[in-house]
Amino acid sequence: LRAAHAEDLTEYRTHPDVEPIPRLVVIIDEFATLAHELPDFLTALVAIAQRGRSLGVHVVLATQRPAGVVTDDVRA
Template structure:
């Protein structure tokens, strides 16, 4: 996702929120609190989200800040990991 493409950033925002919701539902259905407690082979793959030029992206799409903060706080338990880069 480029900081220059607002439509793609909006799609990424929607998709990441949906992914978090789906993973929360999957953990609840399995009766576990975190991704690592799922039996092997039953859950989705871990997801690494790589963002380059974070500052520029947040300047253009400030609502991503709360999403990235949420993923940073709860992502490990959902199998989501962030790699954030900026100059």
């Protein structure tokens, strides 16, 4: 974004001579275990997902036990 002098992805895409920004997909299996063992990381992960959405960051979470782990912040 800096090289194209763009503030966000929408502005970046208006420049005709720039390469498309690649997508980043983060896949987390056993999300319930991660949330239980590293609760501080969960907060950081939610923040990354919220800010990264406009830059093409996708987070895929998998768990067999979502009850009590998938909070409103995570759903959003």
